[in-house]
Every structure is written in structure tokens, then in C-alpha cells.
Amino acid sequence: MQKYSYRFTKILLAATAAIVAGCSSVPNKAPVEARDIKGGAAKSGSVVPAQAVAAGAAAPDLKALPGAENAGKAGYYTVKPGDTLIRIALDNGQSTRDLIKWNVLDNPNRIEVGQVLRVVAPGIDAAAVTSKSVTTAKVESRPLDAKGNAAAAAASSSASAPASPAVQAAATPASKEGDEDPAWGWPAAGPVNLGFDDQRNKGLAFFGKAGDAVLAAADGRVVYAGSGLRGYGNLVIIKHNSTYLTAYAHNQTLLVKEDQAVRKGQKIAEMGSSDSDQVKLHFEVRKQGKPIDPAKLLPGR
Incomplete structure (x- = not known):
């Protein structure tokens, strides 16, 4: 009985030593420090898994789209999904050639969602143009008789003849x-x-x-x-x-x-x-x- 008790004690001591040795062999991994988009250290306690860093998850691409600083300003248009340069030009009363020139577009067939384009000529007050387009519509509501129509047509013809x-x-x-x-x-x-x-x-x-x-x-x-x-x-x-x-x-x-x-x-x-x-x-x-x-x-x- 005493012999079995002594042998059990030796086995228990050996197992304990093995466990302790095994624990001490595991490397102590330091946490990966998360950094913000400017390269500075993140707030204390922030930890990003190493595999996420390796995959680039902690380094988002924040490249600014062309013209982003003009978003929301009068005379500028922010590109939406499905837009084409032709459609933007038509909806803003401009030619595609002018939009290409004003925005220095190297490839007019490629515009990006979120890109901001100038749609009013440089030097023109966009706010004044918008206001004028609303307030200067000319619609003749007074009916004209045949004589009046003839006179109006003659006046229109004489007025348009010397026009450049x-x-x-x-x-x-x-x-x-x-x-x-x-x-x-x-x-x-x-x-x-x-x-x-x-x-x-x-x-x-x-x-x-x-x-x-x-x-x-x-x-x-x-x-x-x-x-x-x-x-x-x-x-x-x-x-x-x-x-x-x-x-x-x-x-x-x-x-x-x-x-x-x-x-x-x-x-x-x-x-x-x-x-x-x-x-x-x-x-x-x-x-x-x-x-x-x-x-x-x-x-x-």
C-alpha cells in the first residue's frame, strides 16, 4: 500500500513539472499596435490581429476623388451611379467638349462615382445663372389673331436677319x-x-x-x-x-x-x-x- 502511494506521488510530481515546462515554452506574443490613417498610434487598448494587418485591413485606401473639395458648390456636379458624360452635359446645358476642357479629363469615357465635375464655365457666377434660368422664362399667354401672327412673324424675321x-x-x-x-x-x-x-x-x-x-x-x-x-x-x-x-x-x-x-x-x-x-x-x-x-x-x- 505504501509502495503504491509513493509511486503515485512520483507520477503526480512528474506530470506537474511537465505542465509547468510546457506553459513556459509558449512564446509571449505582444499585441499589434493599431495605427490611424495618418500613421500615429491608436488609442490605448486598441489591438488589431496580425493576420488583419497582413491582409491590409488596417490600411484603407482613402484616395480623394477628383474635385472632391468642390462637392456641393454651385456650378459643380457629383457623379452618380449610371451617369455618363453625355448625360451630365445635356442635363446641365453644356457640351461634352467643354466639360472635358473645364475638368481636364484625360479619359472622358471614364468618370467615377463621387467625382465632382465643373458644369459651369470658369469665371461665370453659377448662382446667378441658376437664378436667371428660373426667373426669365418668356411664355406668351395672350392669344394673337391672324394679323397679329403675321406681324409677329415679320418682326421675328427682321430681328433675326442680322443676327450673328x-x-x-x-x-x-x-x-x-x-x-x-x-x-x-x-x-x-x-x-x-x-x-x-x-x-x-x-x-x-x-x-x-x-x-x-x-x-x-x-x-x-x-x-x-x-x-x-x-x-x-x-x-x-x-x-x-x-x-x-x-x-x-x-x-x-x-x-x-x-x-x-x-x-x-x-x-x-x-x-x-x-x-x-x-x-x-x-x-x-x-x-x-x-x-x-x-x-x-x-x-x-
Whole structure:
């Protein structure tokens, strides 16, 4: 009995020694110090696992997007998901070429969500432009008789005859002439088949047959001719002055190119059904980039 007790005591002592030795052999790992984005030490007690540091979790990429310092300022636009440069230009009454120049874009086909773009020309008071676009709309609500229409047409014709091309007006947006309403004409021969709706149809629709003439609604300069804007098909955009743009969508053939000067009534395209379920012309007028009802501007027939 005493022999078994002595042997059990030896075994117990040996096991205890082994456990103690094993514990002392485990390395004492110091915690990894978390650092903030500026490289300084984090608050006391902050610990980041070593594997997280190795994976880069503690070093987020905080590269500022171009123009971020101008976010929220008048005259600037923050890029949203789904935006394209063409859409941003149209919605702000500008040409893509101007946006590329003002923002020094190396690759205009690549803009990032969150990037901030200048959409008003340098040196222009963006707040004043926005205010003016709201308060200077000219809509003639008084009905005119046939004699009055004839007189108005004659006055319009005589006033527009000596006017300089819109290319010159666009080059000096601060001038008074650049803010005047153009002498408007109809963009298609047929009747209006679908009227303006600020939510669903931001222009007028003219139905017709493939190849029907599409006409410039006023003197101006082509700032876009292509098919890069989803939902518009083959599209022409004309800038008439510092205030107005017009857009002509769904054409089958484009007859003008970018930076080309055009005159009111000039054939600029042929009606088609590109990006549409039927042959038609979708015609928009944009004032400072905002869609307005073209029917309030076009002359009587």
C-alpha cells in the first residue's frame, strides 16, 4: 500500500513539472499596435490581429476623388451611379467638349462615382445663372389673331436677319445676345403626336416614316452627334446660345458632325427608330439644362 502511494506521488510530481515546462515554452506574443490613417498610434487598448494587418485591413485606401473639395458648390456636379458624360452635359446645358476642357479629363469615357465635375464655365457666377434660368422664362399667354401672327412673324424675321451665328454667341456667354431667345422653327413637318410631360416625355414626339427630314429648330452649333446616350438612339444636340440646347433623338441617319454650325430649318438628320419601338423624332428643348415644353416656344402653324 505504501509502495503504491509513493509511486503515485512520483507520477503526480512528474506530470506537474511537465505542465509547468510546457506553459513556459509558449512564446509571449505582444499585441499589434493599431495605427490611424495618418500613421500615429491608436488609442490605448486598441489591438488589431496580425493576420488583419497582413491582409491590409488596417490600411484603407482613402484616395480623394477628383474635385472632391468642390462637392456641393454651385456650378459643380457629383457623379452618380449610371451617369455618363453625355448625360451630365445635356442635363446641365453644356457640351461634352467643354466639360472635358473645364475638368481636364484625360479619359472622358471614364468618370467615377463621387467625382465632382465643373458644369459651369470658369469665371461665370453659377448662382446667378441658376437664378436667371428660373426667373426669365418668356411664355406668351395672350392669344394673337391672324394679323397679329403675321406681324409677329415679320418682326421675328427682321430681328433675326442680322443676327450673328450662334457659334459667336456661345463663345461669349456673358454677352446680352447670348441670353436672348432664338428665333424658333419646327423640327419636323408632321403634327405633334405626343406632348410634353415633365415626368414621362420631356419633349415632343413627331411620328413619321423612315427618312423624313429632321430640321434644326434654330441657328446654333452641333455639340453632340452620336449614339452614346442610352434611350435616345442616334442623337443630335445643338447649342443655340448660353441658355438653350435642343436634342433630336431616334434618327436613322445623322447628317451633321460635332462643332458644325447649322441654320434654322437646315436638315440635320433623317427620322428613324434607333432605340425606339417606332419611327419618330423625339425633340427636346433644354433651358440651362432643364427640359421645358417646346410647344410654348415654337411659332404657330
